[in-house]
Structure formats: C-alpha cells, structure tokens
Amino acid sequence: xxxxxxxxxxxxxxxxxxxxxxxxxxxxxxxxxxxxxxxxxxxxxxxxxxxxxxxxxxxxxxxxxxxxxxxxxxxxxxxxxxxxxxxxxxxxxxxxxxxxxxxxxxxxxxxxxxxxxxxxxxxxxxxxxxxxxxxxxxxxxxxxxxxxxxxxxxxxxxxxxxxxxxxxxxxxxxxxxxxxxxxxxxxxxxxxxxxxxxxxxxxx
Numbered sequence: 004x005x006x007x008x009x010x011x012x013x014x015x016x017x018x019x020x021x022x023x024x025x026x027x028x029x030x031x032x033x034x035x036x037x038x039x040x041x042x043x044x045x046x047x048x049x050x051x052x053x054x055x056x057x058x059x060x061x062x063x064x065x066x067x068x069x070x071x072x073x074x075x076x077x078x079x080x081x082x083x084x085x086x087x088x089x090x091x092x093x094x095x096x097x098x099x100x101x102x103x104x105x106x107x108x109x110x111x112x113x114x115x116x117x118x119x120x121x122x123x124x125x126x127x128x129x130x131x132x133x134x135x136x137x138x139x140x141x142x143x144x145x146x147x148x149x150x151x152x153x154x155x156x157x158x159x160x161x162x163x164x165x166x167x168x169x170x171x172x173x174x175x176x177x178x179x180x181x182x183x184x185x186x187x188x189x190x191x192x193x194x195x196x197x198x199x200x201x202x203x204x205x206x207x
Contacts (some may be wrong), residue, residue, distance in 0.1 A: 111133065117139070123150060127155065137192040
C-alpha cells in the first residue's frame with residue numbers, strides 16, 4: 004500500500020488538531036507497518052491549516068530513487084541530508100528494538116528507508132519529510148507494530164524548508180504547531196502489503 008504524502012500529512016495534521024485520537028496506524032490487512040502515537044495529551048494550541056504555498060521536489064534529490072542506501076550513522080542527530088539515503092537495516096538485526104530519541108526532530112531531506120524486518124521506536128517532537136520516507140513490512144499483523152514513532156512535546160515547532168522551497172514559508176519558517184508531521188515536497192512510501200495483492204478505491 005502506498006500513501007500519497009500530501010494526503011497522509013494532511014490526515015495526520017487534522018487528527019492531531021482535532022484532539023480525538025491518540026494513535027494513527029498505517030498497515031495492511033495481513034501485515035504490520037508502523038504506529039504513530041502521542042506522548043501526553045493532544046491539546047490543540049494555535050489552529051493549523053494546510054499551507055497555500057507550493058512545495059516541489061528538491062533538485063538535489065533528482066537521483067534519490069537510484070541512490071545506494073547506507074546504514075544509519077551511529078552519531079545520527081536527526082537530519083538526513085539531501086541526495087543521501089540512510090537505511091534502518093541495522094534495526095532488523097543487532098539493534099532491533101532500540102529506542103532513538105531525536106530531541107531536535109526528525110528531518111528527512113534525503114531518504115530514510117525502513118526495510119522489511121526493521122524494529123525500532125523513534126521519539127521526536129516533529130517529523131519533516133522533504134525527500135522520501137519509505138517503509139515496508141510483509142509479516143502478519145500481531146497488534147504490535149515493528150516501527151513506532153512517538154510524538155513528544157507540547158510547544159510549537161517551526162519548519163524551515165530547504166533548497167528551492169526556502170521561500171515557501173513567510174519569514175523563512177512555518178509555525179506548524181506541536182507534534183507536527185509535515186510532508187512538504189516529499190513523499191511517504193509505505194508498503195504494508197505485497198505488490199501482488201490487488202487494491203482498489205471507490206470513486207463516488
């Protein structure tokens with residue numbers, strides 16, 4: 004299953020603002036991909052809305068689909084550089100089940116890939132996707148997601164776009180509120196079911 008990045012980001016933002024849910028899960032019928040949850044209450048602060056500015060693909064990511072992914076650096080501080088692909092493959096082996104705390108947020112400017120079998124918990128006040136955030140899972144659903152993203156904090160977060168999108172936010176940065184999951188010019192590629200499984204959408 005692939006989620007359109009803009010729609011997924013809008014959905015997560017809406018649910019957080021509504022304050023009606025504690026977790027959003029994205030998974031297929033027979034697989035388990037990820038869990039996005041909140042630490043503490045989702046109390047709406049300042050109203051948030053979709054930005055009217057256009058965010059495009061960064062030119063430094065033009066060859067990103069063909070880039071060779073390297074394991075996440077041991078000193079990773081939360082930013083995936085443009086044009087670079089990091090893989091969470093180590094979290095399917097020796098580091099499986101670890102919790103990573105990213106106090107300054109997770110900013111995927113390039114690509115961050117969670118291959119099948121990755122097991123990790125990420126604690127962060129924000130997730131920005133300006134490149135590609137990809138995940139895949141083929142195992143049966145057990146009620147325990149392999150990848151957990153726990154949104155922390157209750158203060159507003161500022162998002163500063165990169166490259167050609169730098170002028171998309173007035174003043175250089177957008178106030179995206181607390182516990183922000185923002186997809187700006189990037190995409191979410193979440194495959195929770197085999198490609199051979201048929202899917203469909205109702206057209207009203």
